[in-house]
Amino acid sequence: MTDNKVYYTVETGDNLICQKCGIPLVKTEAVFEYLNNSFPVELPACPKCGFVYVPEDLALGKVLSVEKVLEDK
């Protein structure tokens, strides 16, 4: 998928700090990829080292359901 639609956005509070770089995570353009499909999203990530954070409710909610749909495509 090449369009610029963002499928999901996670708001970043200022409580999340990159442990390695010691700076706060910021809302960043990221992408989920699975079985040759990709989905642009916005997730908290470290602006320095690029560590992307996937919160638990996102992983077990939206991500899981999209996985299941793609698996049976």
Added chain:
Amino acid sequence: MDHFKERSTRDYFQKKLYTMEELFKRENRCIYEEPAFCHAACPLGLDAKKLAFFIEKGAFSDARAMLEHITPFPMILAYGCDAPCEKACRMNEVGEGINIRGLERAAMYHGSPKGGKGLFKFKKKQKAAVFGSDLFSLFLAGELARKSYPTSFYVNQKDAISLLKDCAPFLLKDDLVNEAKRLENMDIKILYSSNLTKEFFESEKDNFDIIATSRSFLDMCFPNDIPNKETLLAPISNILSSQDSNPSVLQSIFDARRAGVSVDRISQGLDPASSRGEEGSRESRLYTNMNEAIPSNQIYEPENGYITKEAIEEASRCIQCKCEECIKHCVFLQDTGKYPKKLTREIFNNVDIIMGDHMMNKTINSCSLCGQCTVTCPNGYDMAEICLDARENMVSTTKMALAYHEFALLDMLFSNNEAFLSKPQVGYEKCKYVFFPGCQAGAIAPDAVFKAYVDLSKRLDGGVGLINGCCGAIAKWAGRTAIYEECEEQLKNEINKLGNPLIIAACPTCKKTLEEMLKIEVKGIWDVLNEIGLPKGALEYDRPLIMHDSCSARGDSDMQASIRKLTNSLGCTLKDVPYNGDMSECCGYGGLVSYVNKELASKMAQSCTKDEDVPFISYCMACRDRFAREKRESMHVLELVYAAPAGNPPDISKKRKNRLSLKRKLLEEIWKEEVIVINPEYKIVISEDVAKILDERMILEEDVYSVIEAYHEDGSAVYDEIDGTLTSSLRKGNVTFWLKFKKDEPDVYIILGAYSHRMKVRVRYE
């Protein structure tokens, strides 16, 4: 590894599951869609089962609509029919058959006619005439009117009442009046008091395209012109009339129906004798098990018919004949809500889909491949074969996602790599025997396996080797042929190294799988123990037990008998239950259901152990484990034989640890090999609650260690200032694992939670 390369939704490979012929051959075994016996016996095709169904629900008008649909004069049918349906009714075998005509009458009395005339129909061009009155001509006139032929009906009676009285003298007075009204409301031009002579006929006949007569009128005009049995056309005069000169009521009605078909074909310029479709009564291939039918007699029908309550009661005696033999005992089929024929077609179509949603994938992977349906079905339907063929097909065309079975497959590889052990007995290079306990035995009851090996190697002569690993069943069930073949090569190699010894299996599935794989006979440890006797210290068990036969022992009466001989020598009393032996249900491990559909696997285990407070004994470690997980007391026979109770069921991580420690113990204590264990320089604390979450989410302790190890090295994590927790992640194979933890003292990690996903995530660079 190539086997664990994810599929792409953009690759298209296509392979038919079966040819149409192969598909029909399978589907035709399932007679679920066959008509009930009563229905098949009716030449008019009245579905008496459905009629009884409506009446039982009190839907008299629906029942009445069925009758009015099937014949122009339902009351004449309800009173005059000789009712082959009633003779065919299966309730005759356990009491009295259903009073179907009584129900028909009740439908007519208590149901209201369906409102509205329906769609406006154009009149047909061909004009029809019916001369003379008998049941045949009366019903044919009705049929022709319904088919929208402009119909003239010449009768010598003076009115409708006398006409009906002559044709159906058996009708009660009120019914007579009603059917007469019905006739008068039909779109028929009735010419009462006609002078029905041959001359009159000759003078009128040229005005019509289609001519039918009563049989006596035909005999009068054309004495030797006998109508054809199928088309009801008299060959000389081309007149439609009844074939029999004195037909029964049903025969007249059926002939009128078929004459109507002839009229349609003639008016379309077609041969009336061909392509007439299915007509008349037939034998049903349906199977209905009468064992559960409660014997009962007919509800007495008063002369003026049942009141509604009585009709409902009579209808409720109908057992709604159907075949659900397989469904009754299979939780999987119940869960799909489908019968095998339908399910097979949907699976076939699912396999065929190139682009689009494969809605049946989970279903295909939820059959336990247990083979019970093949035993319960009167025609031996084999759903397991179809589901396994579908899995193999879809794996080979890369249509089946790895996610369904990856955990189980990795677990199998673990059994055959890290936890694998293959050794000759100390002091031997080649062995006469090799003990093959199976992957689940080591995972669930490692002590019993250890003791069994020690015992066998002491008491059997000629050397007893050990192969501790997986037989390949997991890859087979997953439809992953390539992994299965690798396993085959590995095992063949090891067995060969041991001098091709006789395999002693401790699991019915291993025995079956290895026999198929190696084309040799494999012995069960139960056979060996029956031969050499119990070891010292075997536990006696004096409470009654229920034997749960493994699905892999289905059809193997020797194995079933041998295991009972063994439990007998242990002093066990077995309680008889209807569902064991060949009829045994699956515990939910078979076919990898417990990995794909946990809820269903639970239901399967519960169904195996329903209503019983008695502990279960089995000879398959997976059954033992599945029941214990459902909080049922269960044991494997080897736990008794070797006085090695395995206790509470282990979680997924413990199952791995058990296999590793068994290997270590065997190596150290039997083969005197030193095993070096590297302990990490940090400590991980997992509470019971967290362990439960890990088990549920299929996250291994090993995965937890991997994430911490990675964090330990590189320090990537998110720190949450609010609660002071750290969250770190690691991509392992096709899964990203996330771990939430706190660091208490230096190098002590307290795990607070874990989750995973299969999608890959990264920052977008544009």
